[in-house]
Amino acid sequence: MQHHDLLNDLAQLTSEGRNPDTLDIDLKSTLDIVTTINAQDQRVPEAVARVLPEIAAAVDLIVAALRRGGRLVYLGAGTSGRLGVLDASECPPTFSVPAGMVVGLIAGGEAAMFRAQEGAEDDATRGEQDLRDIDLSDKDVVVGIAASGRTPYVLGGLRYARALGAGTVALACNPGSAIGREAAIAIEPEVGPEVITGSTRLKSGTAQKLVLNMLSTASMIRLGKVYQNLMVDVNASNEKLEARAIRIVMQATGADESTAARALEHADREVKLAILMLLSGLNKAEARARLQRGQGVLRRALED
Numbered sequence: 001m002q003h004h005d006l007l008n009d010l011a012q013l014t015s016e017g018r019n020p021d022t023l024d025i026d027l028k029s030t031l032d033i034v035t036t037i038n039a040q041d042q043r044v045p046e047a048v049a050r051v052l053p054e055i056a057a058a059v060d061l062i063v064a065a066l067r068r069g070g071r072l073v074y075l076g077a078g079t080s081g082r083l084g085v086l087d088a089s090e091c092p093p094t095f096s097v098p099a100g101m102v103v104g105l106i107a108g109g110e111a112a113m114f115r116a117q118e119g120a121e122d123d124a125t126r127g128e129q130d131l132r133d134i135d136l137s138d139k140d141v142v143v144g145i146a147a148s149g150r151t152p153y154v155l156g157g158l159r160y161a162r163a164l165g166a167g168t169v170a171l172a173c174n175p176g177s178a179i180g181r182e183a184a185i186a187i188e189p190e191v192g193p194e195v196i197t198g199s200t201r202l203k204s205g206t207a208q209k210l211v212l213n214m215l216s217t218a219s220m221i222r223l224g225k226v227y228q229n230l231m232v233d234v235n236a237s238n239e240k241l242e243a244r245a246i247r248i249v250m251q252a253t254g255a256d257e258s259t260a261a262r263a264l265e266h267a268d269r270e271v272k273l274a275i276l277m278l279l280s281g282l283n284k285a286e287a288r289a290r291l292q293r294g295q296g297v298l299r300r301a302l303e304d
Contacts, residue, residue: 013148013150013174014173014174014192015147015148015173015174015191015193015198015200016148016193016197016198017192017193017197018193019040019193019194019195021036021039022036022040022196025195036195037202040194040195040202040203041202041203041206043191043203044189044191044203044206044207044210045210047189047190047191047192047207048189048207048210050189050190051187051188051189051211054187055187055214055218056218057185058169058185058187059214059218059219060222061141061169061185062141062143062169062215062219063219063222063223064167065139065141065167066101066223067223068139069139070137070140070141070167071102071103071139071140071141072101072102072103072140072141072143072215072216072219073103073104073105073131073134073136073140073141073142073143073161074088074103074104074105074143074145074212075105075127075131075142075144075153075154075158076105076106076107076144076145076146076151076153076154077106077108077112077120077121077151077153077154078107078121079147079201079204079208080145080146080147080151080171080205081104081106081107081112081145082112082113083205083208083209083212084104084105084106084145084212085104085105085106085113086104087102087104087212087213087215087216088102088103088104090216091216091220092235093235093237093241094220094231094234094235095220095225095231095233095234096233096235097220097225097233103134105130105134107120107121107123107126107127107130107151108121120153121151121153121154122153123152123153123156124152124155125156126153126156127152127154127156127160128156128157128159128160130157131157131160131161136161137164138165138166139166140161140166140167141166141167141168141169142157142158142166142167142168142169143169144157144158144161144168144169144171144179144182145171145172145208145212146170146171146172146177147172147173147174147200147204147205148172148173148174148177148200149170149172149173149174149177149178149179149180150177150178150179154179155178155179155182158170158179158183159182162182162184167184168183168184168185169183169184169185169186169187169215170182170183170185170186170187170188171188171208171211171212172187172188173188173189173190173191173200173203173207174188174190175188175190176188187211189207191203191204191207220233223296224295224296224298224300225296227252227272227275227298228252231248231271232248232252232271232272232275232298233271233272234271236269236271242269245264245269245271246260246261247260248271248275249263249264249271249274249275249278252279253275253278253279255278259278260274260278263275263277266284272291272298273287273288275298276291276298276301276302279302280301280302287301290304
């Protein structure tokens, strides 16, 4: 009976349908195969464009949470979970956010990043438990990610988050999804059937990546982590990033390399502080105080 219900569920999902444009893909030449995949991929940004208002609403929810000391928590299984972990892990080096501010949880734990943990996604209680384990509170926002929109692990997590009073966002690739009904905001780009039936790491995964890029990047822009279009909160944790930090100071101020490098050193390697000191002529203590008054937003500090 369980299999029968699941088969019925899958039959309703556009992401699980058979794509009429790829029925003979196994007969095509290599160039024709990749041309077909590329043609299908071009539909993804169009699908994402149709849900931009929901993405913007989710960003506003996330920004409000992060401003009050809450966290952004991604929750998913399989490809969806990996994409959440990927986005979370890239926030600290890009925007210097504290390690626990953006969290990625995947069904089956860390091992599932590298090897499929079959069955982990079917446990709704595990989604709740993983959120309990990080002490989820009503200050946080949970983004549940599932291409199908019906993964029990994500459903269980969103249900718990909502009961707790946390912010909830669902990211699925099927309209009217089960996880969408559990969340305050439902982001549901409909990319249609995959090139290979049911292989949702393809168009669905690409759509999820684009949306996650927007959620984190737009939130960080709103929080003042970007000046003009420069990553002024980049963490100069290796040689490449140190060179990038110097370059950002040069681009923001017009200073030459040695001046920028010297300013960065004086500013305790904080790019934003170095830029403010160079542009305003303030000393480190004054510049730091002004940045604090401007809640870390460089434009505000410059206008102060």
